[in-house]
Amino acid sequence: MAKTIEIGETPVNYTPTPRIDFTKSEYEKAIWDNGYDVVYEKAMRCSCKSREGGENLPSCRNCGGSGWFWVNPKLTRMLLEQQTLKAQYQAFGFERPGHVSITALPAEELSFMDRITVNDARSYHTEVVFLDFANTDGKKTGRLIYPPISVEAVFLFVSPLSPMTKLEDTKYSLVGNLLSIEDPEINKLEQISISIRYCFAPAYHVIKENRTSMITRTLSDKPKMPVNVTGELAHYTFDQQNAYYNDTVQTHLFDNSYVNNNCK
Ligand SMILES: [Zn+2]
Numbered sequence: 480m481a482k483t484i485e486i487g488e489t490p491v492n493y494t495p496t497p498r499i500d501f502t503k504s505e506y507e508k509a510i511w512d513n514g515y516d517v518v519y520e521k522a523m524r525c526s527c528k529s530r531e532g533g534e535n536l537p538s539c540r541n542c543g544g545s546g547w548f549w550v551n552p553k554l555t556r557m558l559l560e561q562q563t564l565k566a567q568y569q570a571f572g573f574e575r576p577g578h579v580s581i582t583a584l585p586a587e588e589l590s591f592m593d594r595i596t597v598n599d600a601r602s603y604h605t606e607v608v609f610l611d612f613a614n615t616d617g618k619k620t621g622r623l624i625y626p627p628i629s630v631e632a633v634f635l636f637v638s639p640l641s642p643m644t645k646l647e648d649t650k651y652s653l654v655g656n657l658l659s660i661e662d663p664e665i666n667k668l669e670q671i672s673i674s675i676r677y678c679f680a681p682a683y684h685v686i687k688e689n690r691t692s693m694i695t696r697t698l699s700d701k702p703k704m705p706v707n708v709t710g711e712l713a714h715y716t717f718d719q720q721n722a723y724y725n726d727t728v729q730t731h732l733f734d735n736s737y738v739n740n741n742c743k
Contacts, residue, residue: 514557514559523549619671623657624721633651634673649662
């Protein structure tokens with residue numbers, strides 16, 4: 480016998496819950512007035528995956544081996560707020576750092592792994608970069624997680640028993656997030672790893688969609704409601720995505736941007 484679907488009873492004392500219907504102009508104005516200037520880029524998975532293991536090709540100039548590429552950078556405004564876990568959950572797992580709640584205009588259609596860079600904010604980061612790939616010009620290169628705004632220090636690792644060698648600015652160059660060694664002697668070394676500390680504009684990836692674009696059906700013009708997602712600072716995001724490109728500079732990755740075809 481086919482299953483019948485029980486229809487839940489309406490609560491006895493049911494009265495419609497009071498609700499507020501926002502009008503488009505009010506909430507869009509609130510986001511615009513209080514938001515930060517951001518660059519919003521859409522994420523896409525890169526199809527350079529192998530059929531067997533699902534690994535992406537390190538030599539791929541679409542994703543730089545990260546498995547993702549970002550397209551259609553757009554300057555817009557979004558609200559960003561600190562997001563903390565509720566106290567009762569803190570004892571049961573580690574607190575995820577670097578999370579923010581991001582509210583955007585409905586037109587932005589935010590999705591998983593999209594990248595939001597906050598232009599006017601500054602943060603510091605340190606990381607180790609393995610300079611394994613030699614460009615056609617013989618310079619060893621490696622990609623940072625963020626494109627630095629300014630570099631505080633770069634150290635070359637020599638051996639566990641000797642001090643780091645601090646590299647002068649002339650010994651390396653930066654184009655976007657691509658670091659190249661400019662010193663012919665260092666480029667001759669077999670395995671090069673450097674430590675770097677730098678200043679950057681924080682970039683967040685969408686890791687959770689809390690409220691996707693909704694249509695308010697009670698209003699005649701059916702306005703879409705703002706979108707809310709959880710963003711995570713890129714260096715906490717799994718696999719540390721680091722594919723950046725820039726039309727004006729050569730970062731050795733392709734720009735696959737296209738004309739937007741938004742959801743109707
Ligand atoms: Zn790829």
